[in-house]
Amino acid sequence: MSGIFEALRARQFTGDIDINESARRAVSRDASIFEVVPRGVIAPRNTEDIKAVVRWASDMTKSGANVFFAPRVGGTCMSGGPLTEGYVLDLSKYYNKIGAIDFVGRTLTVQSGAMHKRVEDLTRSNGLLFAPYTSSHDICGIGGMIGNNASGEMSIKYGPTSDNVDSVKVVLSDGNEYEFKPLDRHELNEKCQQADFEGEIYRKMLTLLENNAQTIATNHPRTVKNAAGYQIWDLWDAHQQKFNLGRIFIGAQGTLGVVTEAKLKLVPLAKNSRMIVAPLDNLDNLPDVVRTILRFDPASCETFDHFTYELAEKYH
Numbered sequence: 001m002s003g004i005f006e007a008l009r010a011r012q013f014t015g016d017i018d019i020n021e022s023a024r025r026a027v028s029r030d031a032s033i034f035e036v037v038p039r040g041v042i043a044p045r046n047t048e049d050i051k052a053v054v055r056w057a058s059d060m061t062k063s064g065a066n067v068f069f070a071p072r073v074g075g076t077c078m079s080g081g082p083l084t085e086g087y088v089l090d091l092s093k094y095y096n097k098i099g100a101i102d103f104v105g106r107t108l109t110v111q112s113g114a115m116h117k118r119v120e121d122l123t124r125s126n127g128l129l130f131a132p133y134t135s136s137h138d139i140c141g142i143g144g145m146i147g148n149n150a151s152g153e154m155s156i157k158y159g160p161t162s163d164n165v166d167s168v169k170v171v172l173s174d175g176n177e178y179e180f181k182p183l184d185r186h187e188l189n190e191k192c193q194q195a196d197f198e199g200e201i202y203r204k205m206l207t208l209l210e211n212n213a214q215t216i217a218t219n220h221p222r223t224v225k226n227a228a229g230y231q232i233w234d235l236w237d238a239h240q241q242k243f244n245l246g247r248i249f250i251g252a253q254g255t256l257g258v259v260t261e262a263k264l265k266l267v268p269l270a271k272n273s274r275m276i277v278a279p280l281d282n283l284d285n286l287p288d289v290v291r292t293i294l295r296f297d298p299a300s301c302e303t304f305d306h307f308t309y310e311l312a313e314k315y316h
Contacts, residue, residue, distance in 0.1 A: 055175035073141025112143030131158035149251030153300040180246030
């Protein structure tokens with residue numbers, strides 16, 4: 001296992017590598033019921049470090065070795081997403097820069113290791129919000145939100161993470177970083193003409209979508225939020241006539257590449273709010289209540305059982 005030090009240093013890797021048991025145990029759990037102890041923890045300092053790790057892993061795999069890794073930020077995933085028997089790629093330690101707010105476009109560009117809380121503090125102080133307001137927003141990371149297409153109490157109005165990310169930069173299996181953003185048909189055609197790895201990806205994806213259009217149209221999940229696979233049905237925006245391949249990385253749990261940077265969409269903070277409490281003595285009525293509420297475009301909708309409600313009364 002110690003060969004990883006020499007292999008990555010030879011590729012000008014500048015970050016940290018830790019194979020001590022205490023470091024490995026520290027990232028062996030997330031918010032799920034699982035525990036998986038990795039072989040080591042790799043903390044890149046910059047994009048070049050991430051490229052070096054991906055190229056090293058790809059080269060080792062091609063030579064017959066079984067080398068793999070999983071990106072990790074906050075470790076709040078409830079499905080075991082950042083757990084691996086390989087190496088944990090810790091993006092939270094160094095790879096967490098946050099840019100300046102674009103007030104005209106209402107966007108914010110951040111590295112994937114940035115914590116949601118830091119993003120929220122910046123945007124709220126400027127009257128804006130990154131709308132996928134998860135219950136773990138104080139301790140989760142942006143990269144993790146992208147990895148599992150996180151949603152929260154306001155997703156009923158603004159949608160999950162996939163609806164609130166404009167573009168992403170990703171290091172793919174060839175060890176290069178690419179930007180995936182909304183493209184019009186002319187721009188998409190230009191991508192398909194490229195005689196490189198990126199062009200091949202666009203050509204293959206379009207072929208897949210065209211050959212399976214009917215199956216995709218009739219069988220994709222009709223849900224607001226989905227974190228159970230690659231959302232190929234969301235790549236085309238029929239209304240704006242835009243194609244955004246970046247959306248396929250949202251909810252992919254880091255299996256398609258390492259998301260390095262994301263341009264987040266921001267929404268204005270509401271100046272006022274109102275709350276309606278609807279007591280129910282029979283949960284059979286809940287679907288009708290929710291359907292009625294949805295007609296009035298609520299910002300959030302939550303269900304409390306009486307135990308939770310009594311705790312809220314006591315402590316809030």
